[in-house]
Amino acid sequence: MENILEKARELGQLIAASEEFQKMNNLEETASSNPEVSDLYTQYADLRDQIAAAEMEEDADDEALDTMMDQAQELEERINRHPGILELNLARLSFNQMMDRVNRALQAQLTGEDEFEDFEGGCGTATGCAGCSGCGSDVR
Numbered sequence: 001m002e003n004i005l006e007k008a009r010e011l012g013q014l015i016a017a018s019e020e021f022q023k024m025n026n027l028e029e030t031a032s033s034n035p036e037v038s039d040l041y042t043q044y045a046d047l048r049d050q051i052a053a054a055e056m057e058e059d060a061d062d063e064a065l066d067t068m069m070d071q072a073q074e075l076e077e078r079i080n081r082h083p084g085i086l087e088l089n090l091a092r093l094s095f096n097q098m099m100d101r102v103n104r105a106l107q108a109q110l111t112g113e114d115e116f117e118d119f120e121g122g123c124g125t126a127t128g129c130a131g132c133s134g135c136g137s138d139v140r
Helices: 002-017 019-032 035-056 062-079 083-111
Strands: none
Touching: 002 019, 002 062, 002 083, 019 035, 019 083, 035 062
16 A cells, blocks of 8 residues: 555656646746736625625525626636636646546556547547536637
């Protein structure tokens, strides 16, 4: 068991040192220190809190709730279109693709399957971008 844990720690260190992880981590720090991005996230969180509170009211105003939902959608779109967030989402996509390949390689060792069988692109999964809620990538 200790040998397995040691290899897991080694894998974790390799992943942490990977270009994909380093780039994603650096872009996350940059985005979190960007006042414009922070302001958009704050506005979005506040609006989501207002929506949650309004949904709990028995006599909730459906029209007002719909308006707040539309505003939240608009804010989410503004966040996702922000250049720093677009770049961050692409870095997250790249990291997730790497992690999916790592997981498939591990699974293949356990099952004897071909780790590349039925593998199609798009977010690093066999289903591609089907059902994707959007990462900001033009990869479709």
